[in-house]
Amino acid sequence: QQPVQSPQAVILREGEDAVINCSSSKALYSVHWYRQKHGEAPVFLMILLKGGEQKGHEKISASFNEKKQQSSLYLTASQLSYSGTYFCGTEFKYTSNTGKLIFGQGTTLQVKP
Amino acid sequence: GAVVSQHPSWVICKSGTSVKIECRSLDFQATTMFWYRQFPKQSLMLMATSNEGSKATYEQGVEKDKFLINHASLTLSTLTVTSAHPEDSSFYICSATHPRYANTGELFFGEGSRLTVL
Numbered sequence: 001q002q003p004v005q006s007p008q009a010v011i012l013r014e015g016e017d018a019v020i021n022c023s024s025s026k027a028l029y030s031v032h033w034y035r036q037k038h039g040e041a042p043v044f045l046m047i048l049l050k051g052g053e054q055k056g057h058e059k060i061s062a063s064f065n066e067k068k069q070q071s072s073l074y075l076t077a078s079q080l081s082y083s084g085t086y087f088c089g090t091e092f093k094y095t096s097n098t099g100k101l102i103f104g105q106g107t108t109l110q111v112k113p
Numbered sequence: 114g115a116v117v118s119q120h121p122s123w124v125i126c127k128s129g130t131s132v133k134i135e136c137r138s139l140d141f142q143a144t145t146m147f148w149y150r151q152f153p154k155q156s157l158m159l160m161a162t163s164n165e166g167s168k169a170t171y172e173q174g175v176e177k178d179k180f181l182i183n184h185a186s187l188t189l190s191t192l193t194v195t196s197a198h199p200e201d202s203s204f205y206i207c208s209a210t211h212p213r214y215a216n217t218g219e220l221f222f223g224e225g226s227r228l229t230v231l
Binding site for chain 1: 145162206210222223224
């Protein structure tokens with residue numbers, strides 16, 4: 001039931017791009033993306049509700065392919081502050097609009113100078 | 114943005130004792146709160162859904178008698194780890210949905226509470 005994220009870890013140099021994928025075996029109602037720094041609570045990045053939806057803020061964007069039951073997070077021209085663990089949180093169709101999220105195992109991103 | 118606060122941020126206790134963690138919504142009323150547990154370098158695992166004025170809904174495999182959840186008011190949910198053992202040591206995080214952001218579905222997380230059982 002837990003969505004699967006890939007890759008598990010990625011190391012980048014500043015300015016490089018990265019893509020993090022999140023796949024589910026169950027039909028999705030929404031996909032949430034969060035970033036967590038060590039020892040801190042997760043911070044909301046964005047939510048995608050509709051199949052085919054794409055969203056972005058500054059150099060971080062995401063897409064949601066409802067048919068394939070997957071979402072991708074795109075980090076462009078990465079900055080040192082992007083380092084952390086990224087989690088996708090999925091809301092399934094049968095629990096839609098409840099706020100109940102099941103998180104993937106996380107992708108650790110390390111951006112080096 | 115909405116603020117969710119947890120207390121304490123960390124606690125160390127002896128094996129066999131009980132520990133209570135509070136989760137408060139500071140500037141909004143939260144009819145539903147969620148409790149997660151996170152072991153080092155692992156994902157956030159949903160433990161239970163806390164509903165104001167009713168019994169919590171526990172996820173499969175979570176012992177309801179060990180992890181007591183009380184949501185007595187619209188701004189406070191508590192998680193009590195009873196008879197704690199070293200394997201209960203973890204990072205416990207609560208989250209809540211804000212009525213104003215119901216359309217976006219954004220969850221607001223507390224700062225987390227790190228429990229260490231000796």
